[in-house]
Amino acid sequence: MTLLQLRVGELLDSVAARTPAPGGGAVAAVV
Secondary structure (H helix, E strand, O other), X not given: OOHHHHHHHHHHHHHHOOOOXXXXXXXXXXX
């Protein structure tokens, strides 16, 4: 697993947990 994949996975986990995460626009772009 690359560093990018790890970070994206962590970000998506944070969104799934409905916790405040920076870069809401970035999440929309990824999804």
